[in-house]
Amino acid sequence: xxxxxxxxxxxxxxxxxxxxxxxxxxxxxxxxxxxxxxxxxxxxxxxxxxxxxxxxxxxxxxxxxxxxxxxxxxxxxxxxxxxxxxxxxxxxxxxxxxxxxxxxxxxxxxxxxxxxxxxxxxxxxxxxxxxxxxxxxxxxxxxxxxxxxxxxxxxxxxxxxxxxxxxxxxxxxxxxxxxxxxxxxxxxxxxxxxxxxxxxxxxxxxxxxxxxxxxxxxxxxxxxxxxxxxxxxxxxxxxxxxxxxxxxxxxxxxxxxxxxxxxxxxxxxxxxxxxxxxxxxxxxxxxxxxxxxxxxxxxxxxxxxxxxxxxxxxxxxxxxxxxxxxxxxxxxxxxxxxxxxxxxxxxxxxxxxxxxxxxxxxxxxxxxxxxxxxxxxxxxxxxxxxxxxxxxxxxxxxxxxxxxxxxxxxxxxxxxxxxxxxxxxxxxxxxxxxxxxxxxxxxxxxxxxxxxxxxxxxxxxxxxxxxxxxx
Amino acid sequence: xxxxxxxxxxxxxxxxxxxxxxxxxxxxxxxxxxxxxxxxxxxxxxxxxxxxxxxxxxxxxxxxxxxxxxxxxxxxxxxxxxxxxxxxxxxxxxxxxxxxxxxxxxxxxxxxxxxxxxxxxxxxxxxxxxxxxxxxxxxxxxxxxxxxxxxxxxxxxxxxxxxxxxxxxxxxxxxxxxxxxxxxxxxxxxxxxxxxxxxxxxxxxxxxxxxxxxxxxxxx
Numbered sequence: 272x273x274x275x276x277x278x279x280x281x282x283x284x285x286x287x288x289x290x291x292x293x294x295x296x297x298x299x300x301x302x303x304x305x306x307x308x309x310x311x312x313x314x315x316x317x318x319x320x321x322x323x324x325x326x327x328x329x330x331x332x333x334x335x336x337x338x339x340x341x342x343x344x345x346x347x348x349x350x351x352x353x354x355x356x357x358x359x360x361x362x363x364x365x366x367x368x369x370x371x372x373x374x375x376x377x378x379x380x381x382x383x384x385x386x387x388x389x390x391x392x393x394x395x396x397x398x399x400x401x402x403x404x405x406x407x408x409x410x411x412x413x414x415x416x417x418x419x420x421x422x423x424x425x426x427x428x429x430x431x432x433x434x435x436x437x438x439x440x441x442x443x444x445x446x447x448x449x450x451x452x453x454x455x456x457x458x459x460x461x462x463x464x465x466x467x468x469x470x471x472x473x474x475x476x477x478x479x480x481x482x483x484x485x486x487x488x489x490x491x492x493x494x495x496x497x498x499x500x501x502x503x504x505x506x507x508x509x510x511x512x513x514x515x516x517x518x519x520x521x522x523x524x525x526x527x528x529x530x531x532x533x534x535x536x537x538x539x540x541x542x543x544x545x546x547x548x549x550x551x552x553x554x555x556x557x558x559x560x561x562x563x564x565x566x567x568x569x570x571x572x573x574x575x576x577x578x579x580x581x582x583x584x585x586x587x588x589x590x591x592x593x594x595x596x597x598x599x600x601x602x603x604x605x606x607x608x609x610x611x612x613x614x615x616x617x618x619x620x621x622x623x624x625x626x627x628x629x630x631x632x633x634x635x636x637x638x639x640x641x642x643x644x645x646x647x648x649x650x651x652x653x654x655x656x657x658x659x660x661x662x663x664x665x666x667x668x669x670x671x672x673x674x675x676x677x678x679x680x681x682x683x684x685x686x687x688x689x690x691x692x693x694x695x696x697x698x699x700x701x702x703x704x705x706x707x708x709x710x711x712x713x714x715x716x717x718x719x720x721x722x723x724x725x726x727x728x729x730x731x732x733x734x735x736x737x738x739x740x741x742x
Numbered sequence: 743x744x745x746x747x748x749x750x751x752x753x754x755x756x757x758x759x760x761x762x763x764x765x766x767x768x769x770x771x772x773x774x775x776x777x778x779x780x781x782x783x784x785x786x787x788x789x790x791x792x793x794x795x796x797x798x799x800x801x802x803x804x805x806x807x808x809x810x811x812x813x814x815x816x817x818x819x820x821x822x823x824x825x826x827x828x829x830x831x832x833x834x835x836x837x838x839x840x841x842x843x844x845x846x847x848x849x850x851x852x853x854x855x856x857x858x859x860x861x862x863x864x865x866x867x868x869x870x871x872x873x874x875x876x877x878x879x880x881x882x883x884x885x886x887x888x889x890x891x892x893x894x895x896x897x898x899x900x901x902x903x904x905x906x907x908x909x910x911x912x913x914x915x916x917x918x919x920x921x922x923x924x925x926x927x928x929x930x931x932x933x934x935x936x937x938x939x940x941x942x943x944x945x946x947x948x949x950x951x952x953x954x955x956x957x958x959x960x961x962x
C-alpha cells in the first residue's frame with residue numbers, strides 16, 4: 272500500500288491540483304459555517320455531545336450483548352442477519368444472496384462499508400453490475416474514482432466537470448451546467464435502474480438492538496428507493512453501529528445531521544424493521560443485514576483505540592481538519608480519509624503499511640473539538656505515532672515499523688543532555704559558538720521550511736543578562 | 743457463517759473489561775428550544791418545512807379534499823395515486839367523484855403487477871400521516887398495506903395530510919408518545935421536504951430521486 276513515496280506522491284499531486292483544491296476548500300469552509308449555524312447555543316451543543324458520547328459509550332461497553340439482542344430482534348422481524356469477519360467474507364455473503372436470486376445488477380444507496388469491502392469490484396468480477404445511486408457516488412462511479420469525502424464523495428469536482436463527465440458518458444441526453452439540471456440528468460438515468468434493479472444495497476447509520484431496526488439517513492430518496500423498490504434489500508454495517516434503544520436515536524440523529532451538513536434533519540430518515548409482510552403491496556421480500564468486523568474487534572481490544580468505535584461517520588473531523596481541507600480525501604489513499612481515517616486505517620491495516628499516514632496531521636485538535644461523540648482523535652493519532660516507533664513490541668500491528676536507529680539515538684542523546692545541567696550548558700555553549708558550522712540544509716525538512724539555526728546567545732544567557740535569576 | 747458469529751463475539755467478549763461495565767446514564771437534554779404550545783408547534787413545523795422548499799397549507803376536516811383537488815389541478819396532475827383502504831380513501835372518493843382531473847388511482851395491487859405504471863404513469867401520490875415534528879419540520883409516516891411505501895416515494899409530487907393535533911415538539915417526544923420502542927412497523931419514515939442533494943459543489947438542489955414537490959396540508 273502506501274510506501275513513503277506513494278503517500279508523498281499523492282500529497283504532491285493533490286497540492287498541485289489547484290481546481291480540486293479550490294472545490295474542496297470552498298465546500299469545507301461552507302460545511303464548517305453550516306455546522307456552526309446549526310448549533311447556535313454552545314451550552315446546548317455540549318449537552319448534546321455529552322448525550323451522544325454517553326449513548327455510544329454505553330453501546331460499545333455492551334457491544335457483544337447488544338449484537339446478540341439485535342440479531343434476535345431482527346430475526347423476529349424477519350431480517351436475516353449474517354456475520355462477516357473480513358471484507359472478503361462480507362463480499363462472499365452479498366454475492367451468495369445475489370446469486371440465489373439470479374440478480375444481474377445491484378442498485379446501491381450510499382455505503383462507506385461497501386467501499387471498505389471493495390464490493391463494486393467484486394461484483395463486477397462476478398458479472399453483477401453495481402449501480403451507485405447517490406448523486407455523488409454516481410458521479411465518481413461514472414468517473415472511475417473513489418470517494419474523496421465520506422459524506423460528499425464528489426466534493427472535489429465542480430459542476431462543469433460533472434457536466435462534462437455526463438456529456439461524455441451519456442451522450443444521448445442533453446446535460447445543462449446548472450446543478451439542478453445535473454440532478455435532473457441523474458434522476459432520469461437512474462430512474463430506469465431503480466425500476467429494473469433485481470436487488471438493492473444500503474449501509475446503516477444506526478442499528479437499534481431493542482427493536483431490530485436499521486436506521487438510514489439520506490436526502491435524495493435513492494436510499495429509500497434502493498431499499499424498497501427491488502425484491503431484495505441487503506444492508507451492510509460495521510458491528511459498531513448498534514445502539515441499545517430506540518430512544519438513543521433522536522440525540523444521535525440530531526448530532527449526526529447537524530455535524531455533517533448543518534441540517535436539522537435529513538429529508539428522509541428511514542426505519543427498516545423487516546421485509547414485506549403478506550398483506551403489504553410493496554417493499555422487499557427479503558431483508559438481509561451483514562454485520563462486518565474487519566478489524567473492529569481488534570480496535571475493541573485496545574482500551575484507547577476502542578474510543579474510535581463511537582464514530583457515527585458525520586465527517587465533521589475532516590471538514591475541520593487543516594490537512595484534509597488542503598488535500599482532500601484522495602491524497603490519503605484510504606477508504607476513510609481525514610482524522611478518523613488516520614486512526615482507523617493504520618490501526619486496521621498495520622503501521623508497517625500505513626504508518627506514515629499518522630504523520631498527516633498537525634495535532635491541532637480541531638477534529639476532537641467538533642467530534643459529536645468526543646473521540647479524542649489527536650490523542651489516538653499520537654498514540655499510533657508512538658506505536659510506529661516503539662521497540663517493545665506492544666501496540667497495534669506493524670508496531671515499530673517506522674523506528675529509525677539514528678532518530679532513536681538522537682532522542683536519547685537529547686534526553687540525556689536535557690536532564691543534566693552541566694551537559695546542557697556545555698551543549699548550548701558549543702552550539703552558539705560553533706553556529707556557523709550548523710548545516711544550511713536538512714534533507715526533507717528544509718525543502719519547504721527555513722532551516723533552524725542556533726542563535727548567537729542562548730536563552731539562558733539572555734535571561735541572565737536581563738537580571739532574571741531563577742536558581 | 744455461525745462460526746464467524748462465534749469468533750467475532752468471542753473476540754469482543756475476551757476484550758470486554760472484566761468488571762461489569764458501568765451503565766453510562768444519558769444526560770437529559772434541556773427542552774429550551776422546544777415550542778411550548780399548539781400555535782408555536784404549528785409555526786415551527788411550517789417554518790422548518792418552508793425553509794427546505796416544502797409547501798405548507800392549513801385547512802380543516804371538511805375543506806382539505808377540495809384543497810387537494812385544487813392544488814393538484816394547479817400542478818397539472820392528471821393521475822393521483824392514493825391508498826385504496828387508507829384513512830383518506832372515502833373523503834377523496836367523495837371529492838373526486840365529479841368530472842375533471844385529476845383521476846384518482848388506487849394503489850390496489852402488489853407492486854409487481856403494475857410497476858411500470860407506478861414509475862412512469864403517475865403524477866402525484868397522497869398519504870395520511872402519523873403527525874409531525876415541530877423542531878425539524880418532519881412528517882411521520884408508517885407505510886403499510888393501506889398506504890404502501892412507494893406511494894410517498896415514486897410519484898414526483900407527494901401530498902400529505904397532517905393532523906395539527908398530532909404535532910410533536912421533537913422526535914424524542916414523538917417516539918415516546920407513539921411508543922415506537924414497543925413495536926415497529928416494517929417501515930417507518932420521517933420526511934422533511936422534497937428530495938434534495940448537495941453533492942455537487944455543496945449547493946442544495948431539489949428533486950433528485952424522490953418527489954420533487956412535498957405538499958403538506960395541515961388539518962387544524
